Amino acid sequence: MPDRAIGIFDSGVGGLTVLRELRRQMPHEELVYLGDTARVPYGTKSPQTVGRYAREAARFLVGQRVKLLVVACNTASAVAVDDLAAIHRLPVVGVIQPGARRALEVTRSGRIGVIGTEGTIRSRAYERALHRGNPDIEVCAAPCPLFVPLAEEGWAEHPIARLAAAEYLEPLLRQGIDTLVLGCTHYPLLKRTLQEVAGPTVALIDSAEETAKTVAILLAAQGLERRGLPSGPPRYFVTDVAERFERVGGAFLGAPLADVTTVTLD
Numbered sequence: 001m002p003d004r005a006i007g008i009f010d011s012g013v014g015g016l017t018v019l020r021e022l023r024r025q026m027p028h029e030e031l032v033y034l035g036d037t038a039r040v041p042y043g044t045k046s047p048q049t050v051g052r053y054a055r056e057a058a059r060f061l062v063g064q065r066v067k068l069l070v071v072a073c074n075t076a077s078a079v080a081v082d083d084l085a086a087i088h089r090l091p092v093v094g095v096i097q098p099g100a101r102r103a104l105e106v107t108r109s110g111r112i113g114v115i116g117t118e119g120t121i122r123s124r125a126y127e128r129a130l131h132r133g134n135p136d137i138e139v140c141a142a143p144c145p146l147f148v149p150l151a152e153e154g155w156a157e158h159p160i161a162r163l164a165a166a167e168y169l170e171p172l173l174r175q176g177i178d179t180l181v182l183g184c185t186h187y188p189l190l191k192r193t194l195q196e197v198a199g200p201t202v203a204l205i206d207s208a209e210e211t212a213k214t215v216a217i218l219l220a221a222q223g224l225e226r227r228g229l230p231s232g233p234p235r236y237f238v239t240d241v242a243e244r245f246e247r248v249g250g251a252f253l254g255a256p257l258a259d260v261t262t263v264t265l266d
């Protein structure tokens with residue numbers, strides 16, 4: 001088991017921010033990534049549809065003989081983590097629990113902002129995770145649908161991104177949040193813009209970083225860490241045209257990305 005890969009999936013390129021952190025924190029682990037590019041975005045779809053997509057993606061990765069599954073998509077994590085853990089006899093890590101746990105450690109005022117896709121915010125999954133840790137926390141949540149296309153366009157630090165951030169964050173800042181959870185895989189790319197708009201007193205929580213820490217702890221606890229030689233490059237699969245994934249994904253990964261295989265999930 002320890003020599004098997006970690007399987008990671010997302011609706012598209014966003015989960016590469018999680019893969020990048022996994023690689024940085026665990027350079028010995030083999031990684032297999034699936035981007036469901038034929039059906040992106042998940043953020044605007046119903047929980048039933050996202051749940052079905054997540055089951056199909058997980059089945060594909062389990063077929064690649066992985067030892068652990070990372071649901072590297074907030075929208076899918078909001079609806080599918082428990083379901084996938086029940087179906088597959090593997091540890092399944094989503095991105096919501098780790099981000100919520102870190103936000104609870106960081107906040108001092110007890111007012112936490114959460115931003116994400118419409119689906120993630122509608123699901124109230126972060127709110128539930130935060131209240132499980134501390135029922136007295138005040139949660140201010142806002143969907144920020146324009147951030148996904150802005151990040152994919154390479155405009156994360158463009159004046160348009162700053163304008164959109166000011167508009168989206170205004171109600172959260174007015175309520176006095178001191179912590180802001182980046183509840184979408186694309187948002188770490190906008191960190192600089194978001195920090196500028198939110199100001200230095202607001203701590204940004206990057207779910208990708210926290211998720212990678214959770215995976216490391218889980219692998220160590222279960223004796224599943226891969227040892228010995230450094231891993232090979234990650235293997236990438238997509239469900240539609242690889243060219244865009246390679247081009248846009250390179251920015252998310254912070255490195256060129258190649259050798260992408262197109263597959264169908266059925």
Ligand code: DGL
Binds near residue numbers: 044075183
């Ligand atoms: N990966 C998605 C998430 O983290 C964002 C993109 C989408 O809507 O599919 O929620």
